[in-house]
Amino acid sequence: MTSSRITSDQLSVWQRIKRLALTDVGALVRGLKGDELEEIERLLLEADFGVPATMALVQALEAAIRDGKVKTDVDLRSALVTRLSDLLSSPGNPGGLERAPSGPSVYLIVGVNGVGKTTTVAKLARRLQQQEGRKVLLAAADTYRAGAIRQLEIWAERLGVPAVSGAPGGDPAAVAFDAIDAAVARNVDTVLIDTAGRLHTQEGLMDELRKVVRVIARRLPGAPQETLLVLDGTVGQNAVQQGRLFQAAVSPTGVIVTKLDGSARGGAVAALRTELGLPIRFVGTGESLDDLAPFDAARYAEQLLDGA
Numbered sequence: 001m002t003s004s005r006i007t008s009d010q011l012s013v014w015q016r017i018k019r020l021a022l023t024d025v026g027a028l029v030r031g032l033k034g035d036e037l038e039e040i041e042r043l044l045l046e047a048d049f050g051v052p053a054t055m056a057l058v059q060a061l062e063a064a065i066r067d068g069k070v071k072t073d074v075d076l077r078s079a080l081v082t083r084l085s086d087l088l089s090s091p092g093n094p095g096g097l098e099r100a101p102s103g104p105s106v107y108l109i110v111g112v113n114g115v116g117k118t119t120t121v122a123k124l125a126r127r128l129q130q131q132e133g134r135k136v137l138l139a140a141a142d143t144y145r146a147g148a149i150r151q152l153e154i155w156a157e158r159l160g161v162p163a164v165s166g167a168p169g170g171d172p173a174a175v176a177f178d179a180i181d182a183a184v185a186r187n188v189d190t191v192l193i194d195t196a197g198r199l200h201t202q203e204g205l206m207d208e209l210r211k212v213v214r215v216i217a218r219r220l221p222g223a224p225q226e227t228l229l230v231l232d233g234t235v236g237q238n239a240v241q242q243g244r245l246f247q248a249a250v251s252p253t254g255v256i257v258t259k260l261d262g263s264a265r266g267g268a269v270a271a272l273r274t275e276l277g278l279p280i281r282f283v284g285t286g287e288s289l290d291d292l293a294p295f296d297a298a299r300y301a302e303q304l305l306d307g308a
């Protein structure tokens with residue numbers, strides 16, 4: 001029993017759906033019926049797709065079956081991949097970050113504690129340096145948590161880029177302001193601002209972030225060019241709820257989903273894209289500097305079904 005359960009846990013979403021559709025050899029040819037569609041719905045919900053994305057996928061499947069377009073497992077898979085890829089895609093250049101027409105581009109990184117903000121700042125810095133030849137400066141505007149400033153400074157040393165930090169317990173908006181000053185003075189073209197994920201209260205955190213955004217915009221009109229919300233891809237519906245909070249407070253321009261390495265539950269990305277309506281810009285797939293990839297909807301749709 002145990003071993004068969006382990007095996008079934010390791011199956012990809014697609015393998016499970018396929019197994020279901022092929023159990024009865026005639027099922028696909030006669031068209032999947034209510035029970036089978038319900039089972040597909042359950043599989044998608046289990047993989048963290050969330051209700052809206054699951055419903056959209058199952059409805060698309062029903063329509064394709066009704067139109068006689070799903071006769072084989074290949075048809076079934078392609079109907080799912082096509083619809084999923086549509087759900088995940090957003091207009092614009094995947095991963096490409098908005099740049100200021102002149103002066104430094106400012107990217108503010110926000111999210112609750114432990115989701116991977118500081119690591120993502122370092123990964124983004126590495127990527128922008130290597131892929132776009134940018135001159136990057138890091139700002140440690142998480143002045144709340146002991147050790148946060150040092151953590152960012154260590155990354156900056158490893159990356160060979162300057163860091164601006166304030167005193168522990170200091171004003172994060174002042175750190176952001178000083179970082180922009182330093183970037184202008186040093187002719188740096190990109191400022192990445194790390195922020196706190198926890199404060200005394202959630203409302204306190206949102207107030208603080210709103211103030212950081214205000215101060216940045218006052219110092220440099222048009223900035224921040226991007227406010228990137230970091231969400232943990234392994235926490236399913238919680239990530240959607242966090243997303244809504246930040247959306248109301250700081251209007252993020254995009255989402256970075258982390259910890260998607262080895263997660264059999266990557267469906268959260270579909271839930272986040274559908275329920276928040278924000279573009280997914282990058283995905284984090286590990287703890288090291290190179291574990292960040294631009295989000296590609298079509299490729300991710302394939303991977304998500306295949307469990308790659």
Ligand SMILES: Nc1nc2c(ncn2[C@@H]2O[C@H](COP(=O)(O)OP(=O)(O)OP(=O)(O)O)[C@@H](O)[C@H]2O)c(=O)[nH]1
Nearest residue numbers: 113114115116117118119197258259284285286287
């Ligand atoms: N497996 C995996 N781990 C990650 C990823 N991104 C970050 N982590 C790990 O998650 C943990 C928390 O990362 P941090 O970058 O410190 O998270 P944070 O959001 O800055 O946390 P706070 O500063 O406490 O709010 C660290 O152990 C990271 O190495 C990822 O994509 N995959």
Ligand SMILES: [Mg+2]
Nearest residue numbers: 117118142148
């Ligand atoms: Mg941090």
